[in-house]
Amino acid sequence: MTDPQLRSVISERRQLINLAYRLLGSLAEAEDVVQETYARWYALSERQRREVTAPGAWMTTVAGRICLDLLGSARARRERYVGEWIPEPLPDRSEWLGGPAADPADRVTLDESISMAFLVVLDSMTPAERVAFVLHDVFRYSFVEVADIVGRTPAACRQLASSARRRIRTSRGPSRTQRAEVVRDFKRAWETQDIEALIGLLDPQATATADSGGLAPAFLRPINGGEQIARAWIEIAARAPEVTLLERTVNGQPGLVAQLADAIVSVYAFDIADGRITRIWAMRNPEKLRPWTAAPR
Numbered sequence: 001m002t003d004p005q006l007r008s009v010i011s012e013r014r015q016l017i018n019l020a021y022r023l024l025g026s027l028a029e030a031e032d033v034v035q036e037t038y039a040r041w042y043a044l045s046e047r048q049r050r051e052v053t054a055p056g057a058w059m060t061t062v063a064g065r066i067c068l069d070l071l072g073s074a075r076a077r078r079e080r081y082v083g084e085w086i087p088e089p090l091p092d093r094s095e096w097l098g099g100p101a102a103d104p105a106d107r108v109t110l111d112e113s114i115s116m117a118f119l120v121v122l123d124s125m126t127p128a129e130r131v132a133f134v135l136h137d138v139f140r141y142s143f144v145e146v147a148d149i150v151g152r153t154p155a156a157c158r159q160l161a162s163s164a165r166r167r168i169r170t171s172r173g174p175s176r177t178q179r180a181e182v183v184r185d186f187k188r189a190w191e192t193q194d195i196e197a198l199i200g201l202l203d204p205q206a207t208a209t210a211d212s213g214g215l216a217p218a219f220l221r222p223i224n225g226g227e228q229i230a231r232a233w234i235e236i237a238a239r240a241p242e243v244t245l246l247e248r249t250v251n252g253q254p255g256l257v258a259q260l261a262d263a264i265v266s267v268y269a270f271d272i273a274d275g276r277i278t279r280i281w282a283m284r285n286p287e288k289l290r291p292w293t294a295a296p297r
Contacts, residue, residue: 009041012056015139016063021108022134023067025087025119027291033070037063057145064131064149071127082214084222086281087119088288089267092249113138116251116269116281118168125164132157133164174272180247180254182272187245187256193237195230202226203276213285216265229280257292264292 016037020030037059041049052058078085090108112118113134122130131150135141136157143154143161150157174182182201189197208229212218223229244259250269258266267289271279283289 009038009055009059012059013038015056016059018108019060019134019139020063020067021090022113022119022122022138023064023130024070025123026288027088027090027108028287029070033063033066036066060141061149064135065151068127068131068150071130074127082212083218083220084209084211085123086209086211086283086288087116087123087251088291089116089250089255089269089281089283090114091292092252111252114251115253117271117279119251120279120281121167122164124167126160128152129160129164132160136161137165174275176254178275179270179272182275182277183254183256183270184247186270186277187247190233190237191245193234195234198230198233199227201277202229203273203278206276206278206280208232208280208282210282211285211288213287215286216284218282218284226276264289267292 013034016034017030020033021027024030024033040062041055041059044052049055108114122134125133128150132143132146135146135149136143141149143157146157146161147154150160152160173179186198186201188194189201204226205224206226206229208219208223210218210220212220219232223232240258240260242260243265246257246259248255248257248267250256250267253269255270256268257264258268265284265286267283269281269283270277
């Protein structure tokens with residue numbers, strides 16, 4: 001028998017992918033969460049499904065609880081991870097070749113809540129803070145609805161979201177055009193190995209972090225200081241002169257990708273303030289570069 005709620009259930013997939021990616025910082029895990037959510041829906045009897053008055057709310061609740069459980073076990077998994085862990089970078093939807101059904105990443109809405117800087121701050125929160133904040137402040141769920149997912153009182157969820165909100169930088173950042181100009185200047189200086197230009201583009205207190213998962217060459221600990229980062233990037237350029245740098249959108253912000261032959265081998269995201277780069281995130285883990293294999297060359 002055809003599920004009478006099929007259309008409304010299927011239409012929730014995009015919302016669930018958006019929610020799970022923001023909560024987990026991993027597209028692969030977000031896909032697994034959505035698959036498990038649908039599996040639990042169809043594990044219900046027909047009668048049980050008919051009794052669900054709002055399938056979308058039911059599926060969001062289930063997905064949120066699955067994410068909460070995964071976030072709770074993430075600390076142990078991170079302890080076994082080689083080097084630093086960075087959220088999985090996503091390309092802009094306009095840079096996909098396969099069309100709207102090519103990959104779930106194509107259906108992730110790109111806004112400020114998907115920027116690498118935002119996701120990194122989310123990753124510093126407790127699981128409960130992260131879920132409460134994302135559901136309420138990003139997806140506009142009431143604290144009563146959040147409480148049902150987190151398993152705490154609405155008042156407790158309000159406190160969780162408030163605590164998380166204090167960690168989010170609220171000052172207005174540079175425009176997209178300004179960001180793109182800084183990234184373009186950084187690309188030019190890197191390509192020409194102009195160390196003085198690189199130092200000038202980097203905040204003296206800048207930090208660079210790489211994520212390889214032990215699957216590709218990369219520095220394992222963050223590099224602190226603009227001059228130290230500039231010297232490291234000059235060394236990278238000297239070691240790989242055949243690599244081509246391309247300007248691309250990374251998690252909704254101007255970024256760079258490094259292409260070797262026909263493969264994307266690195267993705268770089270930036271945080272910028274007062275015309276200088278304050279953070280660089282270098283993604284080298286090939287397992288996290290999977291969405292970029294469909295990006296145009």
